[in-house]
Amino acid sequence: RGFIKVNRYQQTNVESIYALGDCTDTLQLTPVALAEGHCFADTQYGGMERFADLEDVATAVFSHPNIGTVGLTEAQAVAKYGKVKVFKSDFKPLKHTMTTSSERALMKILVDSKTDRVVGMHMCGAHAGEMMQGFAAAIKMNITKKELDSVV
Structure with missing residues (x-):
């Protein structure tokens, strides 16, 4: 299956395009997509650079x-x-x-x-x-x- 490739900050190979959730090669779980969304918003709009830590996700x-x-x-x-x-x-x-x-x-x-x-x-x-x-x-x-x- 194909996924959109992103870095740890959800950025694609095009500088202004981001992707998160099930379209990326990550755990396909609602809480994961929510965490990625919060991290994206904090990094892009909140002045707090962070990424979703997907180790030990229930x-x-x-x-x-x-x-x-x-x-x-x-x-x-x-x-x-x-x-x-x-x-x-x-x-x-x-x-x-x-x-x-x-x-x-x-x-x-x-x-x-x-x-x-x-x-x-x-x-x-x-x-x-x-x-x-x-x-x-x-x-x-x-x-x-x-x-x-x-x-x-």
Whole structure:
């Protein structure tokens, strides 16, 4: 497929023409296009040069159950960091602990073995797509597994 080629500031090879969102070779997600638009406006009209940081963007499949992901896949993490710790959990969501529901959720957390930094999270379960937004902020802030485990 063809995309409009742009630099990090959404500028094409023609100095006065810009493009953003799904027509460029970037993540085709509404929040990404919005972030690119805000960065473009700030750079062009707000006197604040900035670009969209598209690393560790949460993505979701709003199926039933939801699938949410942020950061690297296990294969990507191994390729980038070498040794990676993989934590998997199959659990009953908190809202169902006192009910007869048999609903379960699955979660996988990928951690760089050298630094203890969480580099990827993947979840399948109710509202997983929405939950990944919070985890994306934590990963973006370089949360460690120890810090994540300390959250009550």
